[in-house]
Amino acid sequence: xxxxxxxxxxxxxxDTRVGREGSEIRRRRECEECGRRFTTRERLEISLPQVIKxxxxxxxxxxxxxxxxxxxxxxKRPVSADAIARLADxxxxxxxxAGDREVPSRSIGDRVMADLKALDALSAIRFASVxxxxxxxxxxxxxxxxxxxxxxxx
Ligand SMILES: [Zn+2]
Numbered sequence: 001x002x003x004x005x006x007x008x009x010x011x012x013x014x015d016t017r018v019g020r021e022g023s024e025i026r027r028r029r030e031c032e033e034c035g036r037r038f039t040t041r042e043r044l045e046i047s048l049p050q051v052i053k054x055x056x057x058x059x060x061x062x063x064x065x066x067x068x069x070x071x072x073x074x075x076k077r078p079v080s081a082d083a084i085a086r087l088a089d090x091x092x093x094x095x096x097x098a099g100d101r102e103v104p105s106r107s108i109g110d111r112v113m114a115d116l117k118a119l120d121a122l123s124a125i126r127f128a129s130v131x132x133x134x135x136x137x138x139x140x141x142x143x144x145x146x147x148x149x150x151x152x153x154x
Contacts, residue, residue: 003036004036006033010032011031051108066108067088070127073116074116077122
């Protein structure tokens with residue numbers, strides 16, 4: 001990093017802060033040559049995958065869409081906005097770890113349901129009915145069975 005005053009490149013970082021939205025890092029730097037202090041901003045590259053929709057179209061992953069979907073499933077249920085935000089964080093951490101460039105929306109839905117089920121089973125069912133758009137009563141019954149069969153702690 002070059003000093004904007006003297007052009008020397010021996011600057012050191014004296015403070016690092018994450019921006020309010022978490023997507024920017026600000027570094028306070030000091031030039032070791034002339035003592036000039038300045039701030040640099042770096043955008044964090046958030047490399048979340050493309051989402052493959054059921055009709056095979058791809059779209060960028062959008063946290064807001066996910067949160068809105070979960071929130072609508074949790075209306076009038078004992079699930080706090082904080083809990084939903086943490087759930088979205090866990091889903092994103094999971095996406096990061098998987099490191100895939102594309103992920104089916106279905107997989108994200110399954111991941112959310114597994115997590116939401118531990119918070120509130122009814123919200124999980126509501127989420128599923130929106131996300132998967134059950135094709136038949138049999139599908140719904142099968143899902144309910146799966147819900148019952150799966151262990152609580154995963
Ligand atoms: Zn300088």
